[in-house]
Amino acid sequence: MVTDMSGVSAETGERIKTIASYLGIYVIWGSTYLAISISIRTLPIFFSSAVRFLTAGSILIIYSLARKVDRPSKANLIIAVKSGFISFFISYGLLMWAEQILPSSVAALIVSIEPAWFVLFDWIFFRGPRPNLKIAAGQVIGFAGCAVLMFGGGIPDSLREVSEGRYVVSAIAVILSGFAWVYGVLLSSKSGDSHKDSAMASGLQMFFGGIFFILASAARWEFADVGGGTAESWIATLYLIIFGSIVAYSGYVYLLRREPASRVTTHTFVNPVVAVALGWAIAGEEITGYTLLSAALVVVSVIIIIYSGASGAKH
Numbered sequence: 001m002v003t004d005m006s007g008v009s010a011e012t013g014e015r016i017k018t019i020a021s022y023l024g025i026y027v028i029w030g031s032t033y034l035a036i037s038i039s040i041r042t043l044p045i046f047f048s049s050a051v052r053f054l055t056a057g058s059i060l061i062i063y064s065l066a067r068k069v070d071r072p073s074k075a076n077l078i079i080a081v082k083s084g085f086i087s088f089f090i091s092y093g094l095l096m097w098a099e100q101i102l103p104s105s106v107a108a109l110i111v112s113i114e115p116a117w118f119v120l121f122d123w124i125f126f127r128g129p130r131p132n133l134k135i136a137a138g139q140v141i142g143f144a145g146c147a148v149l150m151f152g153g154g155i156p157d158s159l160r161e162v163s164e165g166r167y168v169v170s171a172i173a174v175i176l177s178g179f180a181w182v183y184g185v186l187l188s189s190k191s192g193d194s195h196k197d198s199a200m201a202s203g204l205q206m207f208f209g210g211i212f213f214i215l216a217s218a219a220r221w222e223f224a225d226v227g228g229g230t231a232e233s234w235i236a237t238l239y240l241i242i243f244g245s246i247v248a249y250s251g252y253v254y255l256l257r258r259e260p261a262s263r264v265t266t267h268t269f270v271n272p273v274v275a276v277a278l279g280w281a282i283a284g285e286e287i288t289g290y291t292l293l294s295a296a297l298v299v300v301s302v303i304i305i306i307y308s309g310a311s312g313a314k315h
Contacts, residue, residue: 018258021251025267028248030274033104033111034283035244036096038236043229044222045096046213048237053088054210056245060203069200075193080204083194087184088209089216094177101170103285106149108275110174112268112298113142115305117182125183126190138304145297146175148290198253206245269302 039048065071072080099107116139122128131139149171188194188205195201217223255264272295279285 014258017254021255022267024243024248024251025255025264026270027274028243029267030108030271031278032240032244032248033099033108033271033275034278035236035239037099037104037107037283039233039240040096040099041230042233043237044217044220044225045100046093046217046220047222047226048233049088049092049096050210050213050217051237052210052240052245053092053206053213055241057203057205057207057210059246060199061207064197064200064203067197069197070195072195072200072204076195076201076204079188079191079193080195080201081208083184083188084205084208084210085184085212086187087181088205089212091177091180091184092209093213093216094173094180098170098173098177101166102174103279104283105272105276105279105285105287105291106171107174108272109149109291109294109298110146110171111178112272112302113146113175114178114182115265115268115302116142117178118186119305119308121179121182121186126186132308135305135308138301138308141297141304142301145294145301146171148294148297199250202249202253265306268306269299272298 039052095107095111116135119128119131119135120139123130188201195204252264252267276285276287276291276295280287
């Protein structure tokens with residue numbers, strides 16, 4: 001039996017890393033929706049995103065270069081710009097805008113249907129396998145779950161002062177956010193031009209996404225409002241940088257290299273459960289019967305779709 005300097009066997013060390021990585025993608029990624037809502041309470045949404053992705057992207061790029069990976073080629077940079085614009089600027093921009101209205105738990109439930117978009121977009125835009133009847137059934141159930149949240153009368157009492165139209169528009173923005181994320185991820189993975197090192201590829205995408213956010217922030221003159229950011233919002237942003245964009249992502253990559261993809265992607269239906277629980281316990285978000293029904297439908301949908309071959313995540 002091989003042991004390291006601490007006396008822990010290599011097998012035990014791998015098991016510990018695996019468990020810790022699962023906890024990371026289950027709990028940390030589930031908590032990022034609440035962290036986003038706290039971050040944008042007092043910080044401008046584009047500025048907050050710019051800080052998050054420029055910082056996290058720079059750290060991943062520096063880390064990759066320190067490991068002596070190949071420097072990015074022109075093709076690597078071009079695909080990173082495209083993916084950064086679609087998967088980060090468009091997708092996260094819509095999500096953060098929507099969370100100004102929607103509770104984090106509701107946003108997480110809508111986002112969790114993304115495996116359906118992966119299957120559908122892969123088939124329509126990238127000549128992937130045609131969805132089978134099981135996947136189609138999962139998609140219908142998932143859409144029903146989203147419909148319950150959007151049109152089923154399940155608007156929390158705390159949002160009664162917000163018009164139903166604004167609530168629905170915000171929910172649609174989260175769905176469009178999922179479209180952008182999935183298309184950008186598939187574009188990056190299917191093109192063959194992404195950097196071979198996953199940390200470098202992700203870092204480049206985050207970095208360029210952050211550049212688009214800082215440009216948008218400057219165009220809206222958000223810098224004038226940065227001084228109003230509370231310590232709570234800055235701490236939430238720091239949490240998103242360190243844990244949401246670096247720690248949990250590293251665990252995700254580690255798991256994908258060692259575990260079956262169908263097992264790794266179980267985080268997709270655990271995340272909304274964590275988000276609902278944290279939103280209720282920490283932020284005082286209401287859990288209605290409609291929320292629970294929607295959660296049940298979405299979880300069933302994602303389980304069906306994941307075990308039919310779909311995957312994907314955004315945090």
